[in-house]
Amino acid sequence: MSTQLQASRRTFLQAGGGLLLGFTLPGFGAEEQKRNEKPPEAAVGQATRNMTQESSGLEPNAFIRIDRAGAVTLIIHKVEMGQGTFTSLPMLLAEELEVDLAQVKLEQAPADNERYGDPLLGGQVTGGSTSIRASWKPLRQAGATARTMLVAAAAQQWQVEPSTCTARNGVITHQASGRTLNYGDVVDAAAKMRAPKDVPLKQPKDFKLIGKPLKRLDSPDKVNGQAVFGIDVRLPNMSVASVAITPVPGGKLQSADDKKALAVKGVRQVIKLDHAIAVLADHMGAAKQGLAAAAPTWNDGPNATLTTQTLVAGLRTASEKQGAVARNDGKAQEAIARAPRKVEAVYEMPYLAHATMEPMNCTVDLRSGLCELWVGTQVPALAQGIAAKLTGLPLDKVRVHNHYLGGGFGRRLEVxxxxLAVEFAKQARGPVKFIYSREEDIQHDMYRPYYLDRISAGLDDKSIPVAWFHRITGSSIMARFAPAAVQDGIDSDAVEGAKDQPYEIPNVRVEYVRHESPVATAFWRGVGATHNIWVVESFIDELAATAKQDPLVYRQQLLKNNPRMLAVLNLAAEKAGWSQPPRSVEGKRVGRGISVQFAFGSYMSQVADVSVSPEGEVQVHRVVCAVDCGQVINPDTVVAQMESGVNFGLSAALWNEITFEKGRVQQNNFTDYRVMRINEAPTIEVHIVKSNDAPGGVGEPGTSAIAPALTNAIFAATGKRLRKLPVAATSLKA
Structure with missing residues (x-):
């Protein structure tokens, strides 16, 4: 990625006797740049005392502030939801700025879509495994630029050449004389200088922080309880509200007993909307009791007869129609018809909830001329925008105080x-914290779409695929969330992992059929990739079985011209001991499965060892993950994200689904929307390929690679091919 530094008073300011360096985080990694063929730009501006802005130049979406004490603060729009950005991002800055990591403090940027927007994601968004990919070059370049200016300011004071000075740990040293100055001593002088262009960056061999397994900076406060999540917020005279929403999409509130609710000790107020009710009280216990006493009833409306069966029937019918063409190499359908052998299948993946550990919540203080929100969100500017729209206030009168997120997974990309909290707050007396119960959280989620895929392949006389056809049918998240991203009927997210499947096949056609229903859908820790990788990798296993070939060998043949993918495949197989049978488990059938994927700029292969009891219970004993995510910033973060993704993905693949009956979601808590327990979690081994390529993403890939490794292992153990998830929905009894 080529990043240019440009002087502009707009982006490099002197503020309160210090240095404020502004720069853009374009969000483009090498793969994105290659596809778009437009190199991004980052701007670093020129100092000014009066902080006036010019009409030209780029708006910065990140800032470095260095004060006269030498304290370094990074102000950035990315959020921390457990993925490690609050450690890895300051590592990038500290590396080139030549300060200790402990010297860099992170300050959450306010809501401001224009100033803090990520051009790749189209706004002030944390998602898509882009935080490191977006920041890798600009953050380092900004740090190097600031360091160069500080050194130049010190050299000017000493009347020596800057090349005779070095910087380390926030101290500038003149090598010949041994004189030293702290960064804080020269920030005022540096702020008067023109920002240099094209400051060279360190070579990987010179890295002191990047690539090292450093401890997470946010962990201590999370362990000792000092970290503040949205659900922890407390304000003077604040009410706590328990919420109930119509259980059927499109339904309305029919009745509720206000008197009985208000009779509960501690209840302050009952607020009704056309589709929801909130009971406000001194504390959560009273609010929940008050809501139960109100006993709301509902008019179910037009979707009262909605069932999973009717939803799937609609998808199945839609899947029989030709879709928009996402990829069309050669003449796939004609080649399949002519091939000596044809293999075809239909795959289904269910609706999935996010089930974040911290349920949805938002604290609102709406008073004359001002609305303040305290929340954990991946999209602070969208939060600001919806509040402004609902209250009629200008954006600058809506303040968003963003906090740690107790799990995001895409759920907190939604507002x-x-x-809903703002709508209730318009009738509330004083500030209110609105909290979904676990039941409301699961039953009023915005779900990962239900997908139905038709896939077929034509094999030659050696059982090698000569043609591949894949039709994906499901709702379009992008059409709602980012309409401009839907081009020629193609939702780019819905086809990810299918359009760019990694195998060398001469004729490939991938289609997308958009089919909507009353069920609200949203991003889910990988979304398109989490479904397409499962379909592609399961079907490749089917082809290998048809060919009576080892699944590893079969993939190796088709990946011989894809060296990075082949390398992770071979590494995972080697570390898993593929050539040896899986360890036997008394009284159970055992199997081993493998998968590969390219998603979010990273290459990955996973191998799963499973056992299946005579009663059909599946246990995953071991998962080996090989990942090439380019240059690694903090290997501990990569390992943690792979472990997290594997367990998250296994919960979904083994047990999770959202089903509907009489318009209602049937699952309501962890009792029937099961999350993997500690004693059920497998041993996970992560092997990272050393690379100096541009970083890829790691927040989501681990989730999407595990499902096919799991179901392929189940096939190896039982001979039963799973084409529908979750696993628990299929009988695997011996």
């Missing part, structure tokens, strides 16, 4: 719960 439905924030909008």
């Amino acid at each position: 439905d719960f924030i909008g």
Whole structure:
């Protein structure tokens, strides 16, 4: 990625006797740049005392502030939801700025879509495994630029050449004389200088922080309880509200007993909307009791007869129609018809909830001329926007105080719960914290779409695929969330992992059929990749079985011209001991499965060892993960994200589904929306390929690679091919 530094008073400011360096985080990694063929730009501006802005130049979406004490603060729009950005991002800055990591403090940027927007994601968004990919070059370049200016300011004071000075740990040293100055001593002088262009960056061999397994900076406060999540917020005279929403999409509130609710000790107020009710009280216990006493009833409306069966029937019918063409190499359908052998299948993946550990919540203080929100969100500017729209206030009168997120997974890319809180707050007396119960959280999620895929392949006389056809049918998240991303009927997210499947096949056609239903859908820790990788990798295993070939050998043949993918495949197989049978488990059938994927700029292969009891219970004993995510910033973060993704993905693949009956979601808690327990979690081994390529993403890939490794292992153990998830929905009894 080529990043240019440009002087502009707009982006490099002197503020309060210090240095404020502004720069853009374009969000483009090498793969994105290659596809778009437009190199991004980052701007670093020129100092000014009066902080006036010019009409030209790029708006910065990140800032470095260095004060006269030498304290370094990074102000950035990315959020921390457990993925490690609050450690890895300051590592990038500290590396080139030549300060200790402990010297860099992170300050959450306010909501401001224009100033803090990520051009790749189209706004002030944390998602898509882009935080490191977006920041890798600009953050380092900004740090190097600031360091160069500080050194130049010190050299000017000493009247020596800058090349005779060095910087380390925030101290500038003149080598010949041994004189030293702290960064804080020269920030005022540096702020008067023109920002240099094209400051060279360190070579990997010179890295002191990047690539090292450093401890997470946010962990101590999370362990000792000092970290503040959205659900922890407390304000003077604040009410706590328990919420109930119509259980059927499109339904309305029919009745509720206000008197009985208000009779509960501690209840302050009952607020009704056309589709929801909130009971406000001194504390959560009273609010929940008050809501139960109100006993709301509902008019189910037009979707009262909605069932999973009717939803799937609609998808199945839609899947029989030709879709928009996402990829069309050669003449796939004609080649399949002519091939000596044809293999075809239909795959289904269910609706999935996010089930974040911290349920949806938002605290609102709406008073004359001002609305303040305290929340954990991946999209602070969208939160600000929905509040402004609902209150009629200008954006600058809506303040968003963003906090740690107790799980995001894409759920907190949505602002439905924030909008509901603001609607209630318009009738509330004083500030209110609105909290979904676990039941409301699961039953009023915005779900990962239900997908139905038709896939077929034509094999030659050696059982090698000569043609591949894949039709994906499901709702379009992008059409709602980012309409401009839907081009020629193609939702780019819905086809990820299918359009760019990694195998060398001469004729490939991938289609997408958009089919909507009353069920609200949203991003889910990988979304398109989490479904397409499962379909592609399961079907490749089917082809290998048809060919009576080892699944590893079969993939190796088709990946011989894809060296990075082949390398992770071979590494995972080697570390898993593929050539040896899986360890036997008394009284159970055992199997081993493998998968590969390219998603979010990273290459990955996973191998799963499983056992299946005579009663059909599946246990995953071991998962080996090989990942090439380019240059690694903090290997501990990579390992943690792979472990997290594997366990998250296994929960979904083994047990999770959202089903509907009489318009209602049937699952309501962890009792029937099961999350993997500690004693059920497998041993996970992560092997990272050393690379100096541009970083790829790691927040989501681990989730999407595990499902096919799991189901392929189940096939190896039982001979039963799973084409529908979750696993628990299929009988695997011996």
